[in-house]
Amino acid sequence: MTESHLGGIPETVATYLRLRGLEPSARTARRRKKRGDIDDDKMPFAPGRDPTGVGDVLADLTRQAGWDSQLAREDLVLQWEQVTGAETARHASPVALADGILTVQCDSTAWAKNLQLMRADIVTQLMRRFPDAGVQNVRFVGPDVPSWKWGPRAVPGRGPRDTYG
Structure with missing residues (x-):
């Protein structure tokens, strides 16, 4: 059996670790580079993807609508x-x-x-x-009371005095 480049680990064990994703390989390095091009909004655990409460959503809606x-x-x-x-x-x-x-x-x-x-x-x-x-x-x-001084049937003079007393 030949020794791998991983410092004394047999090649079969190194292959096993590489296939299980436990050991980095050139292929995983390429995947990481490609993953950097992907939009962060689609990543499940990216920053800013935490769920927001209904109260926060409604507060933003009312602020944006001017309510x-x-x-x-x-x-x-x-x-x-x-x-x-x-x-x-x-x-x-x-x-x-x-x-x-x-x-x-x-x-x-x-x-x-x-x-x-x-x-x-x-x-x-x-x-x-x-x-x-x-x-x-x-x-x-104060309280609203009808005015006897204006209107279609108003007459000059003192008007009623003991109505609200």
Whole structure:
């Protein structure tokens, strides 16, 4: 039996190791060179091929579609109670957001006035929790009551006085 170039290993053992892929040969070196030309996206264990979560995919989709601000506004409305507290949320609710001003409808003028005093804290909370919503200021309004001064049947004068008292 002849000795191989592998330093004393019989040629039959060297052939066996080479055929089993345990010993590099000239053929495997050529395969490695060819494999370098293959696109890395098709390699199963290449970097960047890890699966991504559904939340990450949806976050990328909403960012690319430009939906972040609209979703942040809807989150603001849905989480209004966590921002202001349960008691305040029962008496005040957001009704509009335009030009960076959030309009909040209150049950009474007293609630509107008290919330105006707390405006800085509420705006800070909203800007911290929902930066994409674009809230810059909050406007608190009292309850909607019909106006007797305008309309097709309005007449000059004092009008009713004891209707809402």
